[in-house]
Amino acid sequence: MTPSARTKATLFCSVCGHESPPDGDWDESATTTELGERIALSCPDCATTITRRPVSKRSVDAVVASD
Structure with missing residues (x-):
């Protein structure tokens, strides 16, 4: 995807x-x-x-490199 085509x-x-967008194809657990x-x-x-x-807010609160 080109930078100009990204949301x-x-x-x-x-x-x-x-x-992918936050509501895209990411696996949730x-x-x-x-x-x-x-x-x-x-x-x-x-x-x-x-x-x-957070389960209640569904807003991004932390970014991690890996588990």
């Missing part, structure tokens, strides 16, 4: 380069952290955790 809200996997219940978004190609979002 502003695009998540990228730093390991394999996969990209429930997790609990010191901040409470979260939904983890992971890359469908390499399984790297991209971000964890």
